[in-house]
Amino acid sequence: MKTIVEAKQIKKVYGAKGNVFSALEDIDLTVMEGEFVGIMGPSGAGKSTLLNILATIDEPTAGDIVVDGINLTKMNEEQLSAFRRDKLGFLFQDYNLLDTLTVKENIILPLALAKLNVEELERRADEVADKFGIRDILNKYPYQISGGQKQRTAASRAIISKPNLILADEPTGALDSKSATDLLESLKDLNEQDKATILMVTHDAYAASYCNRVLFIKDGKIFTELVKGKRSRKEFFNKVLDVLSALGGGANDVI
Amino acid sequence: MTLFSLARKNIKGNFNNYFVYFVTLVFSMVIYYTFTTLQYSEKIQESIELSDTMSFMFGVSSIILILFVAIFILYSNSFFTRKRKKEVGLYAILGLRKKTIAKMLFYENLIMGIIAIVIGIILGTLLSKLFAMILIKLMGSIAEVDFGISILAITQTVIVFMVIILFTSVQGYRLIYRFTLIELFYDEKKGEQIPKVSLITAVIGVIFLVVSYWLILKPFPDEFTTEYLIKNYGIAFVALVIGTHLFFRSVTVYLLRLSQKNKSRYYRGTRIIETSRLLFRIRGNARTFTVIALLSAATICFLGATYSGYYSNEKRAKEVVPFSYSHLSKGPEFDSQVESIIKADHRHPIKAQLDIPVIQVKGILSFQLDYDINPVKLISESTFNKVANALNKDETVSLSGNQAAVIQPRFTEYTKSVFKGENITIQLPQGSSELPFVHMVESNVLPFDYPDFFLVVSNEMFAEIAKKEAPLTYKVYEVENEVTAQATSKKVNKLVGNDFQVSSSFYTEYKQGKEGNAITLFIFGFLGLVFLAATGSIIYFKQLTEANEAKGHYEILRKIGVNKKDIRKSIKRQSLFVFGLPLTIGILHSCVALYFTSNFISNLIGINLIFPILMAIVFFVIIYAVYYVLTVNTYNRIVNK
Numbered sequence: 001m002k003t004i005v006e007a008k009q010i011k012k013v014y015g016a017k018g019n020v021f022s023a024l025e026d027i028d029l030t031v032m033e034g035e036f037v038g039i040m041g042p043s044g045a046g047k048s049t050l051l052n053i054l055a056t057i058d059e060p061t062a063g064d065i066v067v068d069g070i071n072l073t074k075m076n077e078e079q080l081s082a083f084r085r086d087k088l089g090f091l092f093q094d095y096n097l098l099d100t101l102t103v104k105e106n107i108i109l110p111l112a113l114a115k116l117n118v119e120e121l122e123r124r125a126d127e128v129a130d131k132f133g134i135r136d137i138l139n140k141y142p143y144q145i146s147g148g149q150k151q152r153t154a155a156s157r158a159i160i161s162k163p164n165l166i167l168a169d170e171p172t173g174a175l176d177s178k179s180a181t182d183l184l185e186s187l188k189d190l191n192e193q194d195k196a197t198i199l200m201v202t203h204d205a206y207a208a209s210y211c212n213r214v215l216f217i218k219d220g221k222i223f224t225e226l227v228k229g230k231r232s233r234k235e236f237f238n239k240v241l242d243v244l245s246a247l248g249g250g251a252n253d254v255i
Numbered sequence: 256m257t258l259f260s261l262a263r264k265n266i267k268g269n270f271n272n273y274f275v276y277f278v279t280l281v282f283s284m285v286i287y288y289t290f291t292t293l294q295y296s297e298k299i300q301e302s303i304e305l306s307d308t309m310s311f312m313f314g315v316s317s318i319i320l321i322l323f324v325a326i327f328i329l330y331s332n333s334f335f336t337r338k339r340k341k342e343v344g345l346y347a348i349l350g351l352r353k354k355t356i357a358k359m360l361f362y363e364n365l366i367m368g369i370i371a372i373v374i375g376i377i378l379g380t381l382l383s384k385l386f387a388m389i390l391i392k393l394m395g396s397i398a399e400v401d402f403g404i405s406i407l408a409i410t411q412t413v414i415v416f417m418v419i420i421l422f423t424s425v426q427g428y429r430l431i432y433r434f435t436l437i438e439l440f441y442d443e444k445k446g447e448q449i450p451k452v453s454l455i456t457a458v459i460g461v462i463f464l465v466v467s468y469w470l471i472l473k474p475f476p477d478e479f480t481t482e483y484l485i486k487n488y489g490i491a492f493v494a495l496v497i498g499t500h501l502f503f504r505s506v507t508v509y510l511l512r513l514s515q516k517n518k519s520r521y522y523r524g525t526r527i528i529e530t531s532r533l534l535f536r537i538r539g540n541a542r543t544f545t546v547i548a549l550l551s552a553a554t555i556c557f558l559g560a561t562y563s564g565y566y567s568n569e570k571r572a573k574e575v576v577p578f579s580y581s582h583l584s585k586g587p588e589f590d591s592q593v594e595s596i597i598k599a600d601h602r603h604p605i606k607a608q609l610d611i612p613v614i615q616v617k618g619i620l621s622f623q624l625d626y627d628i629n630p631v632k633l634i635s636e637s638t639f640n641k642v643a644n645a646l647n648k649d650e651t652v653s654l655s656g657n658q659a660a661v662i663q664p665r666f667t668e669y670t671k672s673v674f675k676g677e678n679i680t681i682q683l684p685q686g687s688s689e690l691p692f693v694h695m696v697e698s699n700v701l702p703f704d705y706p707d708f709f710l711v712v713s714n715e716m717f718a719e720i721a722k723k724e725a726p727l728t729y730k731v732y733e734v735e736n737e738v739t740a741q742a743t744s745k746k747v748n749k750l751v752g753n754d755f756q757v758s759s760s761f762y763t764e765y766k767q768g769k770e771g772n773a774i775t776l777f778i779f780g781f782l783g784l785v786f787l788a789a790t791g792s793i794i795y796f797k798q799l800t801e802a803n804e805a806k807g808h809y810e811i812l813r814k815i816g817v818n819k820k821d822i823r824k825s826i827k828r829q830s831l832f833v834f835g836l837p838l839t840i841g842i843l844h845s846c847v848a849l850y851f852t853s854n855f856i857s858n859l860i861g862i863n864l865i866f867p868i869l870m871a872i873v874f875f876v877i878i879y880a881v882y883y884v885l886t887v888n889t890y891n892r893i894v895n896k
């Protein structure tokens with residue numbers, strides 16, 4: 001099986017001399033193709049920082065990252081942008097939809113930017129819209145739809161360019177439980193049927209239970225790792241809760 | 256922390272945002288100060304021919320300026336205050352009383368205003384001297400610019416701007432009271448919805464524009480009355496204003512929507528982002544765009560027209576006063592006195608010296624002409640040809656019998672065809688005689704004096720009439736380099752008195768025209784600059800506000816994988832639209848209006864006005880381009896770090 005993410009010794013330090021703060025310390029991370037990996041940890045543990053670094057939105061202070069065989073640290077801004085556009089898909093807690101575009105325009109944006117031809121673009125838009133059940137709202141604007149619909153729109157946008165890696169930062173954070181479950185089910189389908197590789201940050205044990213494997217981070221370091229294996233989702237959920245309580249206060253108060 | 260120091264801190268923090276507004280404010284103060292200084296400057300006025308006109312014109316234009324600047328300041332301030340609602344809301348949450356916040360805003364505005372005034376006065380004192388030099392140069396004078404500090408101008412500037420600033424400060428103070436806390440927190444977002452396309456209003460907008468253009472470009476009627484002027488151009492103006500507003504409100508929306516229909520273009524690259532952003536913002540900008548387009552149109556138009564006047568002054572003067580000096584002969588003693596003055600001026604040697612006999616008679620035209628022709632002035636064919644020769648003109652006439660050629664009356668537009676086949680009956684002591692018109696010529700002979708109806712008749716005819724009706728003799732001189740003959744012209748003018756409605760020496764007419772045109776050009780130039788600066792600053796500020804709101808928008812784009820270069824390009828395209836659209840419409844309007852005025856002007860003086868008008872437009876485009884670059888850079892810095 002192919003390695004999609006290979007991160008070694010990632011460090012991230014904020015601030016200038018005298019007043020430095022280390023957000024990530026020597027993080028190693030490997031994600032194989034087709035994995036659905038969760039990242040958990042208390043608030044301020046460095047989860048978003050890690051995800052942003054993998055997403056090439058942020059730069060590590062030190063360390064090497066290889067995604068799909070490409071070394072990120074060696075690329076310039078323009079190459080990184082193209083890389084993000086072609087290889088990565090994003091999902092954020094606050095959806096990050098453009099409020100001046102319709103749902104459909106939001107979804108096809110990555111393809112429009114890649115200058116794909118219109119027929120192909122329309123075809124793929126229909127395909128993902130069906131997958132996430134948002135065909136009826138394609139011509140609406142983000143301010144006219146619900147949070148769950150927004151997140152499904154964002155998810156459609158994330159996968160439309162058939163990315164090698166989908167990165168999600170607390171995608172269910174702002175959703176009610178029904179919408180959250182819908183989205184997680186969709187992500188699971190995507191992972192199982194389309195063999196999509198997903199890396200999802202969450203502090204919600206329920207969301208994490210959908211993953212194959214969960215990494216726990218505390219104070220910028222990997223604390224432990226939990227693999228689902230043959231367990232049922234319910235059992236895995238309980239395991240996750242166990243680790244969280246071992247991880248200490250920080251994790252629970254944000255749930 | 257005292258309120259005062261909090262206010263000071265706020266200004267510092269917001270300085271980047273206010274910078275362009277501040278510079279514009281200072282700039283308008285400098286111009287106002289310059290205008291008032293010139294209004295009161297006796298030194299300059301002593302040295303020019305048009306002194307009382309100058310004082311009056313600067314007085315009037317400083318009033319126009321201040322009205323405009325007041326509106327600009329008020330508008331900007333209400334804009335700032337609205338933008339800062341959130342900040343104010345935060346203070347309120349933190350427990351500051353409304354009264355305290357209002358006071359703080361009041362101080363803020365006041366401090367900034369006072370700083371602007373101080374800088375404005377200092378720069379004004381320095382720059383007004385430079386500007387006055389520009390004016391003097393334009394007027395072609397050689398006066399020393401030596402007005403030091405004008406206490407009167409300083410006092411007036413300070414008082415006028417203090418009043419405006421106090422007024423806006425109070426306005427800001429009151430604004431806070433009008434909002435409830437909840438309003439302070441939740442604003443901004445709500446208004447932004449995708450505008451609906453209304454084909455009807457778009458069509459109505461286009462119709463209004465077409466009608467107004469048509470009314471403006473319509474050829475002049477035969478009879479040009481005030482009533483027609485008001486009716487025709489009044490309607491045209493109203494239609495233009497409404498049409499322009501509807502254009503920005505609906506037509507652009509319609510066009511943008513239309514451009515979205517072409518999917519293979521719209522769904523390609525960043526166009527999808529720009530188009531949709533513009534579409535969302537257009538309603539909020541429509542009014543500003545309208546004001547800017549109309550203001551630009553008016554300024555370009557006035558500037559173009561005045562520059563044309565300035566540009567064509569020499570030609571006009573030469574037409575009004577054809578010879579360097581002209582006077583009515585009043586006996587040999589008087590005539591030689593004049594001649595000796597002119598001859599004494601060795602720097603301006605005489606090129607030609609002529610006697611022009613003119614017979615004044617009563618005449619009746621064979622057709623209706625709305626020009627009072629009596630007394631008709633007759634000159635002989637040979638006189639006319641000598642004049643043409645002396646003035647280096649190719650026009651000659653040759654007449655026989657009782658044929659006559661009319662010289663086109665100045666400031667009229669009669670063409671050859673008006674006189675063709677017609678005749679004039681002149682009454683002479685020995686009975687009347689009928690003279691058929693065979694020509695119309697355009698070379699003038701004597702300085703303008705109403706009614707300006709000259710007839711050229713054959714030499715024999717002239718001699719015949721002269722036997723009964725003694726001609727008046729005019730003496731005319733053409734000298735080298737007449738445009739500098741200041742001293743001699745003064746002396747001649749004084750001696751000769753008022754033989755004509757205009758000056759008897761070319762120099763005076765030329766110089767007065769030049770000065771008058773220079774003053775208007777100077778005024779319109781600087782008023783135009785202030786208009787431009789103010790409107791540019793408003794667009795700049797609006798764009799800046801938009802940039803701050805759009806930060807998240809661009810962050811998303813970066814995450815999706817648009818690189819910095821493309822974002823910058825996208826910002827450029829958007830800003831180009833925002834600056835370019837009102838400017839293009841403004842230029843279009845002004846071209847139409849100028850077509851009308853230049854038709855009017857060039858018919859009168861017969862010269863090509865393309866160059867001066869083009870200059871005015873280029874001047875406008877350059878200034879806007881500066882604001883455009885400034886906007887793109889700041890916008891880029893805000894959203895694309």
Ligand SMILES: Nc1ncnc2c1ncn2[C@@H]1O[C@H](COP(=O)(O)OP(=O)(O)O)[C@@H](O)[C@H]1O
Nearest residue numbers: 014015021023042043044045046047048049050
């Ligand atoms: N731009 C920044 N400057 C300084 N510190 C930052 C910055 N971004 C994040 N941090 C700090 O790094 C730590 C990790 O943040 P983050 O990755 O957002 O945590 P989380 O696990 O909650 O997503 C936090 O303590 C945060 O305060």
Ligand SMILES: [Mg+2]
Nearest residue numbers: 044047048049
């Ligand atoms: Mg986070």
